[in-house]
Each structure stands twice: as structure tokens, then as C-alpha cells.
Amino acid sequence: MAPKFGTSGLRGLVTELTDALVTDYTRAFISACPQGEAVHVGWDLRPSSPAIAETVIAAIRAAGLTAIREGALPTPALALASMGAGNSAIMITGSHIPADRNGLKFYVPHGEIAKEDEAAILDRLGRDQPATEKPGSEIPGTDSAARYIARYVDGFGADALAGLRIGVYQHSSVARDILVTAVEAMGATAVPLARSDVFIPVDTEAVDPETRKTLQGWCTEHGLDAVISTDGDADRPMLSDETGTLIPGDVLGALTARLLGARILCTPVSANTMVDAMPEFDSIHRTKIGSPFVIAAMEAARDADPAAKVVGYEPNGGFLLGFTTTGPAGPIAPLATRDCLLPIVAPLVAAKQAGTALSGLVAQLPARFTAADRVAEVPTDRSRAFIDRLADDPAARAEFFSDFAPVEQIDRTDGLRLTFPSGEIVHLRPSGNAPECRCYAEASTPERAQALVARYLAALRTELA
Structure with a gap:
């Protein structure tokens, strides 16, 4: 199947993501979209990603721009770094799909590309790009992972997860070490599990029965309060309760939104309808499936009311914060891209505050x-x-x-x-x-x-x- 491009990025078989094709898409993105002063480049842990990253960096420099080499980094951490600097970003990842496929995700300085950006990029494909007299430079990223972790430690506090034993299913997630560091920085005891040198495609919406059984075994064997993980590029969370039972992403979204004080929810039509019966929320806006549609609904809500306490989430668990909220220890700024860590930490904190296990917190929700x-x-x-x-x-x-x-x-x-x-x-x-x-x-x-x-x-x- 030929590579496919949309607002979720470019996806295709590694054998078809040739240097010429990757260069063409990179140059088209640079030509079509605002870039800021540099382009941040990150990648996941699948074997083909580093080589594709080299092609992307070469194309950025050939266009006369500075390439910031972020290295192996979660997609939300890359977005946080680039948006914080007012720059664009390219993430090399195939997300949750198998290792024989890969792709590119594009970010403009204010967040994920929108449908109009997609159209502009497609319009520039195959065109000769203007020659640059002097190639751009390359510099390393600095402390992007640490700043991403600090976002949650600063907002929730160094003792937010104190007393909890949390299993970290590491597999080949690019966030596998960050997850351990983050929960330990918030007071939990982390138990790393099943680190893999082989890429494992984890789809947080469709976890196989064998993995579900493994999670249950880990909780019993290690006396865990939860198991956490992500998909390959870490924009989708996985969280199980103390029995190893997975909590669906749209339930994590509702729990996170409630803890953060959101009043307006933007979520795809496929998300759990239990939120319609939750009095904490004033309105729910249903969208087509995909973060660009969720983001568009969030932007419309903010256009109608700049002070709107609006969030977005998807059934895969990716959570988008659209307003500055106050965590137990401090403010948490908006981040207009799918994040994995916020919908992992917030339900754990909510259960701890309620004096219950995660299963008890979920049991209190409407039965859908x-x-x-x-x-x-x-x-x-x-x-x-x-x-x-x-x-x-x-x-x-x-x-x-x-x-x-x-x-x-x-x-x-x-x-x-x-x-x-x-x-x-x-x-x-x-x-x-x-x-x-x-x-x-x-x-x-x-x-x-x-x-x-x-x-x-x-x-x-x-x-x-």
C-alpha cells in the first residue's frame, strides 16, 4: 500500500518511505507552513526511525533552517519543546502500527497541523524548492525530556503518588524511561517490566487478551496499585487498575477532565457516552475521529469564550488540555496535542485523594x-x-x-x-x-x-x- 498522508501525518511501509519521498514531504511542509526559527526533530524506537530522521534533518538544513536534534523522545514532549520555543517540529514515528511501517508527524509552532495545512503541504509536493545559498545549522535539543517530566511534578507535587507501587510496562515505548522517572519523582515506587529490544506495536484501543492476562499476573506477583504504559511514540496512555484490568482511554479522559475542573469536553463520536450523565460537565461536543477534529472543536469553544475550561480526549486515551488549570501543587499550562502522561497521573491522583483504589474510582462512574x-x-x-x-x-x-x-x-x-x-x-x-x-x-x-x-x-x- 502506497504511503498515505493526512492530518495524522505520513504513514507507509518503510520500504516505500524512500529518501526522496521523505525529503519531498519535509520540504513541502517547510514551504507550506510556518516554522518559527527552527525545526525540532524527534523519533521513536522502531529500527527505521533514526535513518529517516537523518534524511529529515538533511532536508531541513538544505532549506536553510536550523534543525534541533531532539533524539528519541515522546511525541508530546517534542511538541512541548517546539511549541514552547515557538518553532515547528517533525516526529518520526509509526505510532502503534508494526515496525515494518513508519511515518512523519508535523507540528507548526502552535500545535498539530490542521486540514488547511494538510492541503497546503499536498499542493507543494513534487515542486522544485528554492535553492538556499547557505545550509542551515544543526544543534542538539536541551532538557526536553526533563521539562516534560517537570510539567507534571510541578503541577501535581513531589508526593502526589506517594505510597503507590506502579508497574511500568516498558516494551519499546519511547517513554519507557521517562515513565519510571516521572512516577518516582512524584513519590511512587516504580517497578519496570518487560523492556524489549524488539519493537512491539501496542495499540491502546485494542490490547490483546494475552497482554491483558499478563497485566493481571504482574499486579498479583508484584503487589501493584496500577500498571502504566503507552503506545510506541507515547501520545496514547495505557493504565490498568490494581487487578490488572485496563481502564479505557475515554474513561481516563473523563476522570482527568473532572479532576482538572474542565467544563466543556470535545471528544470523538466513538467515545463513551457516560459523560452525558456526569453533572460536572456543561457541554460535550462530539467530533469525527482524530485529534485535528478534536482540536478544531476546542478552538471553536475558545473562540466562543476565551475563558472556556475546555479539554479534549480520544478513546485511545490521548488527552489535550485547552486551558491553564491548577493542580494540587501548581498550575498546568495548556498543551494542544495528544498527551499520555496527564491521563495516567490524574486518575491515580484522583483515586489517592478519594482514598480508594483505581477500581473503586471507576466503579463510581455511570455504568456504560x-x-x-x-x-x-x-x-x-x-x-x-x-x-x-x-x-x-x-x-x-x-x-x-x-x-x-x-x-x-x-x-x-x-x-x-x-x-x-x-x-x-x-x-x-x-x-x-x-x-x-x-x-x-x-x-x-x-x-x-x-x-x-x-x-x-x-x-x-x-x-x-
Whole structure:
């Protein structure tokens, strides 16, 4: 499959991310978008990332700009560094997808690229770029990881997690050492687990049963209060409770928003609807799936009210803070990109403040449960054609969803999301950045939500084979 570009960046097989293609996209980004005085460059731990980074840095310098070599660094830490300096950034990462694929994420000085930036970059691809008389320089990044950690230690305090034993599933996350340092700096005892020299693609929305069982075993073996981790580039969190049961990303988002005093939530249509029943929030804005759409909704809320206490989050757990809030120890400034550490720390702190385990904190929320998984290696056009047929053809839809009574509500904001008279929800959607067809479900028990996903994943595999 040829590399694909969108607001989530460029993604493709490593064999197809040639030096010429990477250079072309880098130069197009530089030509099309504001850059500030330099471009910060970071990368994840997949084997192909350092070499791609060298190509990106060479292209930046050839354009006459300064390249700031940040090295292996979480995406939110890179964004924090570049935005704090008023500069742009390029992250080399394939996020949660396998190591045979990689990509580029682009940041302008105020945050992630938007749809208009995407269009401008595509318009400049393949063009001859102006020659530069003098190549730009290259300088190292300074203390970007330390500043990222300090953001949370300063906001929550050096004893925020005191007394907790926290397992850190390190695998090949670029944040694996940062997670250990951060929780220890907030008073916890960190227990590093399963560090890997081989890249492991971790999708925080679709954690496999074997990993879930492993988390449970670790909690019992080590007497843990939680296990934490991230995806490959660390813009998506993973957090389990003291039993090793994973807490979904949209639940982490709701808990984090509540602790931080947010009043307006911007979240994709696929996120858990329990927030509709939570009195702490004044309004919930549902968007298409993807952080650019969440960011656009947050910006609209701030345009309507510059003092709006607005946040965004996704079911994958990525959390975006849109206002300056006050943590237990100090202020926490906005960060308009998906972050992993805030939705890990905030629920742990909230549970500690409530004098309960994480499972007890989650049990107090409205009883709505989600599940998600995907059929991999399915061309996007095939998934989209099938889902469009279900949406447009009532007979096909009734046959595919024959377990249910007639649909009560159809939502086509992003894919096909169906609400049934029972209150249960099934949502089908082609992935925007990988050859996958995703299935989401929501029900009144976690077992029922998982059963719905299993049922319709099996049906999707039959239809899309």
C-alpha cells in the first residue's frame, strides 16, 4: 500500500518511505507552513526511525533552517519543546502500527497541523524548492525530556503518588524511561517490566487478551496499585487498575477532565457516552475521529469564550488540555496535542485523594462500558465501501445486524454508528491511518461490550475477506 498522508501525518511501509519521498514531504511542509526559527526533530524506537530522521534533518538544513536534534523522545514532549520555543517540529514515528511501517508527524509552532495545512503541504509536493545559498545549522535539543517530566511534578507535587507501587510496562515505548522517572519523582515506587529490544506495536484501543492476562499476573506477583504504559511514540496512555484490568482511554479522559475542573469536553463520536450523565460537565461536543477534529472543536469553544475550561480526549486515551488549570501543587499550562502522561497521573491522583483504589474510582462512574478492536490488513477502500453499503441499504443493514431490533439512531459523523432500542451501540469505521477496519461497541456491562465487538469483528472478517 502506497504511503498515505493526512492530518495524522505520513504513514507507509518503510520500504516505500524512500529518501526522496521523505525529503519531498519535509520540504513541502517547510514551504507550506510556518516554522518559527527552527525545526525540532524527534523519533521513536522502531529500527527505521533514526535513518529517516537523518534524511529529515538533511532536508531541513538544505532549506536553510536550523534543525534541533531532539533524539528519541515522546511525541508530546517534542511538541512541548517546539511549541514552547515557538518553532515547528517533525516526529518520526509509526505510532502503534508494526515496525515494518513508519511515518512523519508535523507540528507548526502552535500545535498539530490542521486540514488547511494538510492541503497546503499536498499542493507543494513534487515542486522544485528554492535553492538556499547557505545550509542551515544543526544543534542538539536541551532538557526536553526533563521539562516534560517537570510539567507534571510541578503541577501535581513531589508526593502526589506517594505510597503507590506502579508497574511500568516498558516494551519499546519511547517513554519507557521517562515513565519510571516521572512516577518516582512524584513519590511512587516504580517497578519496570518487560523492556524489549524488539519493537512491539501496542495499540491502546485494542490490547490483546494475552497482554491483558499478563497485566493481571504482574499486579498479583508484584503487589501493584496500577500498571502504566503507552503506545510506541507515547501520545496514547495505557493504565490498568490494581487487578490488572485496563481502564479505557475515554474513561481516563473523563476522570482527568473532572479532576482538572474542565467544563466543556470535545471528544470523538466513538467515545463513551457516560459523560452525558456526569453533572460536572456543561457541554460535550462530539467530533469525527482524530485529534485535528478534536482540536478544531476546542478552538471553536475558545473562540466562543476565551475563558472556556475546555479539554479534549480520544478513546485511545490521548488527552489535550485547552486551558491553564491548577493542580494540587501548581498550575498546568495548556498543551494542544495528544498527551499520555496527564491521563495516567490524574486518575491515580484522583483515586489517592478519594482514598480508594483505581477500581473503586471507576466503579463510581455511570455504568456504560466500551470495547474496541479491528480487522487488520484490510484496504481502506474495501472497508469504506462495505460500511457505506450498510448505511445506505436498510435491507443489508438489517441482515448484518440481525441480532437486533430495528435501529433507533444512525450517526454517520465518522463511519456508521448505530444505537439500538436496548441502548447498546455498535460503530464500524475504516481506520484513517492504517489498513484496518475498526469496530467499537458500548453496553451496560463490559462483558456485553466485548461480546458485541467479538460478534461483529467475526462478521466483518467474513465480509471483508
